[in-house]
Amino acid sequence: MSVIWIVAENPDWAAVLVSAAKSVSADAKITVFTPSLPADGLWEDYTPALVAKAKAEKPSLILLGTSRRGRDLAARSAALLDAPCFSDAKNLALNGNAFTCDTNVYGGTAVRTDSTTEPLVLATIGPKTFEPDPAGVAGASVGTLEYSPGRTKVTGRKPRPPQTVNLGEATKVVAVGRGFSEEKDLAAAKELAAALGAEVACSRPIAEFFKWLPEECYIGISGQIIKPQLYVAVGISGQAQHTFGIRDAKVIVSVNKDAECLMHQHADYCITGEWQMVIPALIKAVKA
Ligand SMILES: Cc1cc2nc3c(=O)[nH]c(=O)nc-3n(C[C@H](O)[C@H](O)[C@H](O)COP(=O)(O)OP(=O)(O)OC[C@H]3O[C@@H](n4cnc5c(N)ncnc54)[C@H](O)[C@@H]3O)c2cc1C
Secondary structure, three states: OOEEEEEOOOHHHHHHHHHHHHHHOOOOEEEEEOOOOOOOOOHHHHHHHHHHHHHHHOOOEEEEEOOHHHHHHHHHHHHHHOOOEEOOOEEEEEEOOEEEEEEEEHHHOEEEEEEEOOOOEEEEEOOOOOOOOOOOOOOOEEEOOOOOOOOOOOOOOOOOOOOOOOHHHOOEEEEEOOOOOOHHHHHHHHHHHHHHOOEEEEOHHHHHHOOOOOHHHEEOOOOEOOOOOEEEEEOOOOOHHHHHHHOOOOEEEEEEOOOOOHHHHHOOEEEEOOHHHHHHHHHHHHHO
């Protein structure tokens, strides 16, 4: 039986990580740690406690979320434990004493399978990689981690502006890229999205450089990673940093004037043409 530890920021993450743990071994002995962070504390300050406990109690696998906090704690702990750490792992498996998992490489354009026989492995798991376990943490043991204050303190917090979209939950998304040369042109994409019942998203330059849409709207390796049923990319070239965010989209449609663009290579349906012609025709077709 494997001994698997889960370090989760909240019950939602814990339920996903329990699913991941059970995928490795149905009869795993699972312990869940959901430590409460002091108001002036940093998640990384759980590193000493996690490392000391792991050295003493020797779990075979420690799973954390791919959030900033999870990645930070995983990387620090793995370095101090001299253990391998797999980021954004999927298809986890334990065969005998060999732990195997897949990770995306080259910006998500390829998948690498790694295997290790190290006695302790750490892995971070994406929020959508496993369905949350319906039983949550029921059946798992509850562990505690002592908080050791570090030299850095949080001196203040301010709320983010409220999110205008929840792309993580969207089933249909229409995304715009630099094929749009003026902000007012986005109205056409918004109209298509409305006709489809889709959310509007974008490539990074549209949000970060032009500020035509909020930053939470951009898709990709440094933005949102989404899993919609339908993703319509309009005027997006399809660079690896962007397509990383849609690798699990079910159906991808690319609208681009360049027949050779990379996005067409990722798409299930390609429409080659100027969006100024294609979008009105799509809206008409959807409405019909
Ligand atoms: C470290 C790093 C991280 C990054 N992270 C991200 C990320 O998370 N997300 C992201 O999106 N990018 C990211 N990028 C940027 C990324 O490399 C690309 O530069 C960006 O995705 C390109 O955006 P785009 O496709 O909108 O623009 P472009 O590459 O300029 O493509 C515009 C496309 O529009 C087409 N087009 C032009 N006019 C029309 C028209 N009238 N009708 C139809 N098509 C038309 C063109 O043929 C072209 O294919 C990152 C880059 C780096 C270096």
